[in-house]
Amino acid sequence: MSILINNVSKSFGNFRALDDVSFEAPTGALVALLGPSGSGKTTLLRIIAGLEVADRGTVLQEQEDITSFSARDRKIGFVFQHYALFRHMTVAQNIGYGLKVRKTPKEKIRERVDELIKLIRLDGMQGRYPSQLSGGQRQRVALARALAAEPKVLLLDEPFGALDANVRQELRKWLRHLHDEIQVTSIFVTHDQEEAFELADRVVVMNQARVEQIGTPDEIYDNPATPFVYSFLGNVNLFHGRIRHGRLGLGNTEVFVPEHATTPDAPAVAYVRPHEVKVRVRANAAASIPATIQRVNSAGPTVQLELTRVDDSTPLTAELSKEESSELNLTIGATVYVELTKVRVFAGDGSPPEDGNGPASTGSGGTPPAAAVSG
Template identity: 60%
Template sequence: MSIRIQGVSKNFGSFQALADVSLDVPSGSLLALLGPSGSGKTTLLRIIAGLEVADRGTVLHHDENITEYEARDRKVGFVFQHYALFRHMTIAENIGYGLRVRGVPKQERQVRVDELLKLIRLDGLGSRYPAQLSGGQRQRVALARALAARPNVLLLDEPFGALDAKVRTELRQWLRKLHEEIQVTSVFVTHDQEEAFEVADHVVIMNEGRIEQVGTPAEVFERPANAFVMDFLGNVNVFHGRVERGRAVVSGLTVAYPDYPHPEARDAAVYVRPHELEVERSPTEAGSLAAKVLHVNPTGSRTKVELRALDSNQLINVELTPERLTELGLKSGDTVHVAPRRVRVFVPDYEI
């Protein structure tokens, strides 16, 4: 493992930012810390960097305990959300600043700066100043500056958060390709699910200072560990019912739930993503919910349909392909029947 976090806790006064967090970051991987505001993502990143000191726990790099090391001795590169470039320095001077501070000879510095300018696709622009570049270009310069001293670990704190949507998309793709070229162990913080899933090899879902789940993007999305992860990863429909004898019963629908074979009934929540719901004109043999169409909103490759269940008044969100929408001919006021193709059942230990 490149980085190993063991039992790290951190409090800011009465606020617990991290609670006994342990995490392994494989060498050469690109790992995303994903979670809502206040979940502890940035605090954990800053503790890895040495910019914050943990109250308890250890930080290891290739089995070397670096918990007490100063930030400058940890051989990490750090990229901030708002670039933090020196406005009075040229792009080349910004990139080479850390090397100059370390006493690297001028000629060697220039070679490294030219190499990085080419890597970030800004070769020929080294004499410009930050104000003369776009936001996306400035962020690439910040990344080059972090890479200049050849760090063992690259840390990025919401690196694209200050950019508009189109530039963010372009930089995500660029960062993924760059990582494949340089293969430096990287950890980045984001609250954007799409960003994490598109860029990262592994995703860590955090909540209230704890890690809820670690896995590949596919593992986390397809097999969420608990109700929080399921709810956090996008728009979902939540139906409340009960589980007993290997079944979950919700609004007259019964689905298999072998994880709870006990005869005692317990409250449960059934989660269904909008694209995992079928809409039919007639009731299905396997069971379905009668609902009224409230609104149909075509949005490109998917059409969002808002419905209200007739028996419970619950709002239901469904996503249909344009072809399926045409087949059904849906319009506001229609009565239809909704049935899940796939459900995820949780017997909650807490309320979301």
């Protein structure tokens, strides 16, 4: 069952939590609402659940307008970050609580609880209390409780936020397998891009009450639509310069930007990920930028270089393979030459509009002033 959000806005006093937000969660999809704290993700989730009322806009469930429906009438399951389990109830009682409230026959409750216990892989733990479970086990019970009434849509608010890194990793894989098995339309909130990209079929990136970009994980990572999306998705190098008739000036270096060939003169910001920075021991191209090595971090599967540009002293980061680093024989204080193998250029200074609410949504067909350049 699909969920369609149309032009939803919500304010709390003078604070604008959502500003004309629209997106769709297709039937059977697992959709992530991704963004920093305060971007409106949880407010949007609560409006879909019927726990908050939008100031304007509509919520459609399989083309039926459910905007005015109560939370109980929406057939939506909700999983909270901190489990919200009843401490005085056993695992079985927690899972079956919603069915009991609906006056479901005891035999059917027992059958459904047994089915869900197997689904969440907690066989033999029906009689335990929440205090006798690990954090990961409690979250599974909370998920089973949300699934007990066979909801048409499942909502999860930072479902792994209270767990340590190893448990989060394990539960992410488990939830993805579970979703593939039960195929319930699901929407989950997270501020962790790795979590969103690993779990979701589609990602809705939010910032300051608006949608910045909507797409598959690959689409969003490979083609960020706005400066915010680029900078939010992991480490990135920023280069400030000017575009003049298709050429981006970065200090003493120029990069050809054909998409901006008609721009006579404008400020611009170029974004380059660390693994898209090529490091050489001698200059062999006009686009080489001289830099000084400040630190070499070889812990982990790759080598991280912290550099300082010679021309303007700004810092930048490069990521190399172990083999590349060994061949280059890099030492602190040495001068190397950096080439940018892929550059994403945004006209302007990269700052949000003057109203402070970020760029308009690109999920509804907006075209950002950006260009991708491969070297």
